Amino acid sequence: MSTAMQEWPRRHRITVEHFYRMADAGLFEADERVELINGEIIDMPPMGSRHASALEQLTTALVIAAGARAIVRAQLPLRLGDDSEPQPDITVVAPRADRYRSSHPRAADALLVIEISDATLRYDRDVKVPMYAQYAVPEVWILDLKANQLHVYAAPRDGTYTHETTVLGPRALATLPDVLVDLSNLL
Numbered sequence: 001m002s003t004a005m006q007e008w009p010r011r012h013r014i015t016v017e018h019f020y021r022m023a024d025a026g027l028f029e030a031d032e033r034v035e036l037i038n039g040e041i042i043d044m045p046p047m048g049s050r051h052a053s054a055l056e057q058l059t060t061a062l063v064i065a066a067g068a069r070a071i072v073r074a075q076l077p078l079r080l081g082d083d084s085e086p087q088p089d090i091t092v093v094a095p096r097a098d099r100y101r102s103s104h105p106r107a108a109d110a111l112l113v114i115e116i117s118d119a120t121l122r123y124d125r126d127v128k129v130p131m132y133a134q135y136a137v138p139e140v141w142i143l144d145l146k147a148n149q150l151h152v153y154a155a156p157r158d159g160t161y162t163h164e165t166t167v168l169g170p171r172a173l174a175t176l177p178d179v180l181v182d183l184s185n186l187l
Contacts, residue, residue, distance in 0.1 A: 011039070011040070013038070013039025013040065013083055014036070014039055014040075014041070014083070015039070015082045015083055016036060016079065016082060016083065016084070016085045017082075019036045019041070019085065022041075033046075033087075035077075035085065035086045035087045036083065036084055036085045036086070037084055037086055037127065037128070037131065038083055038084055038127075038131065039083035039084070044087070045119055045120060048118055048119075050118060050145055051089075051116050051118045051145065054116050054143060054145060054186050055074060055075070055089050055090070055116055057185065057186060058089075058090060058114065058116070058143065058181070058183075058186060059072055059074045059090055061181050061182065062090065062092060062179075062181060065179045065180060065181055066092060066173075066176065066179050068095065069095065069176055069179065070092045070093060070094065070095060070111055070176060070179070071092070071093050071094075071095055071096070071099060071100070072090060072091075072092050073090070073091045073092075073093060073100075073105070074089065074090055075087050075088075075089060075090075076091065076104070077104040078091050078104065078105055078106070078107070078110060078113065079103070079104045079105065079106045079107075080106070080107050080131065080132075080134075080135045081107075081135065084131060084135075085104070086128060086131070088113045088114060088115055088128075089114050089115055089116040089143075090112075090113070090114040090116075091105065091110055091112070091113050091114075092110070092111045092112040092113075092114075092173065092176075093105040093109045093110055093111060094109050094111060096109070107132075107135035107136060107137050108136075110137045110138070111138060111139070111173060111175040111176060112137075112138070112139045112140070112141065112173050112174075112175065113132055113137050113139070113140045113141070114140070114141045114142075114143060115128060115140070115141070115142050115143070116142075116143045116145065117142050117143065117144050117145060117146070118145045118146065121142065121144055121146065124142050125142060125151070128140075129142070129153050129161065130159070130160070132153075132156075133153070133156045133159055133160050133161045134159045136156045137156065138154065138155075138156065138174055138175050139152065139153065139154045139173065139174040139175065140152075140153040140154075140161070141153075141171070143183075143186065143187075148187040149166050149167075149168065149187065150166065150167040150168070150171060150183055150187065151164070151165075151166055152164065152165050152166070152167055152171065154174050155174075167183070168183075168187060169182075169183065169184060170182045170183065170184070171183060
């Protein structure tokens with residue numbers, strides 16, 4: 001058997017530009033929830049009521065706490081390089097006059113990314129968190145609805161987060177320490 005036969009086939013990864021051309025060509029249904037992660041199109045699972053409630057409550061709390069110091073975006077794209085454009089549950093980004101009308105925020109704009117995990121904890125932790133670290137997103141929270149915990153990843157260095165902790169009470173944003181969010185009604 002040849003060496004080439006023993007290797008895994010090479011995957012055809014697509015870029016964000018390809019992804020948008022596919023959407024423009026109508027290859028995705030209007031209500032289809034997909035995101036581009038490391039060049040692969042990933043189906044996002046349906047959102048249960050607990051996830052939706054946590055998303056709404058946390059978004060509202062962050063908007064109130066951040067005020068004009070940040071823009072809070074719920075389930076909207078975050079551009080990470082040429083081959084990834086996830087749609088985190090919540091992204092807190094630096095304010096910009098056009099409110100990101102001319103382009104989606106990039107990793108450098110992100111202050112905090114939040115993934116709400118009802119059925120996707122392993123994927124969020126093992127795929128998405130390292131991807132966010134690779135692009136130096138300063139802080140990532142995973143709101144783990146099954147375990148009623150908040151997993152916090154901060155201080156990215158060399159493509160990995162150097163600080164990981166689990167929080168049960170109020171939490172301040174690393175990039176905006178005066179923005180405090182009470183998580184007690186979510187956990």
